[in-house]
Amino acid sequence: MSAAATLHRIPRHPHAWLAWAAASQLLVLLLWWRLGWTWGLPALLLTHAAFIVPVFLPRVRLYAPVVTRLPAAGRQVWLTIDDGPSDDTPAILEALARHGARATFFLVGERALARPELVTAILEAGHEVANHTHTHPQFRFWALGPRAMAEEVGQAQRTLAALAGSAPRWFRAVAGHTNPFVAAPLRAHRLTRVAWTTRGYDAVDGDPVRVLQRLRRGLRPGAIVLLHEGARHGRSVELVEAALCLLREQGYATVIPD
Structure with a gap:
């Protein structure tokens, strides 16, 4: 059984x-x-509290199944990059190519619609695209009702499927938040929710030093590494490059579950 088949956890109920x-x-x-x-x-x-607190805890499974790590035996990690496509995407693709790394790009639907050539570039470089909602409602995703949640997930899925030629398999919630209405659209679009094992708050x-210190603490075989592009501080490319150097120094290879 492939890693993707093992990880694919579509909500059943x-x-x-x-x-x-x-x-x-x-x-x-x-x-x-x-x-x-x-x-x-x-x-x-x-x-x-037992039903409210899990909304803000990315790894909690109360409202939908979630993948938090790979079942990897060796020194392999799943590199994930959120919030694109952006002006940073071409330079990040170059950095990935230099390091021989592969990544899953969790894309925002409306940003992908505005930059379809970058979606094509991601795929042509051998990477994967995944669903990160359509408008990235950062401060209210956790509070979306059933209709708005279905639209955020569904519109992004339709957009990315049209641009990529196939429907994404993975979904990452904004800030990792969930609520009682996230599972239904994930089931409808056969999506699996993905969290992370380690992040640098990039x-x-x-600051590369602080970001790498946080990433290093959570690095282990099978870790899901969370990075971002297009951050307001303007240093996303530098931070991705630094993270790739860290992975190489620690002897980790990057894989996509396929």
Whole structure:
């Protein structure tokens, strides 16, 4: 069985969380009825927190299955680059070629639609494109309702499928957030949610030393490495180059699950 087949985890029961939610609130009612508010109120707060906190935790599987690492036996990592395509894409492709590295580019649909030639360049260079929503609603993705969530995932999927000639297999949520409505469109488009094992916060921090220190802490065989392009600090190409040097120094090869 291929690595991709092993990792491909399409949500089977998009609304399974409802059963847990109903059971938890029945428990709250029972506690409140039998033991009063001193037990019922804390139980109410705790059960609500149990469904709210996972929204902001990228590796938690409550609302959809998620891939957090490769089942790799050797010193291999899955290099992923978010937020493109951008003006940085050509230089990043050159850096990848110099290092003999392969990557999965998690692309934003509307950005890909505006720069279709860069999608073609990514694919022609032997890399992979994946779904990173259509408009990248950074500050409100976690709060999207079912219709808006379906549009963000579905429109990006249709755009990237048309540009690439085949539908993406992987999806990365904005900031890794989820909510109760993310699983249904993933199931509809046969997408698997991908998180990460290690990140350097290179989207917000342009200092190579700090970025590499964070990346190094999470490097291990099978790690999913998260990088970005088009960051506002303007140093994304430099940071990708530095990360590639780090991987080479540590003896890691980059692979795409295929």
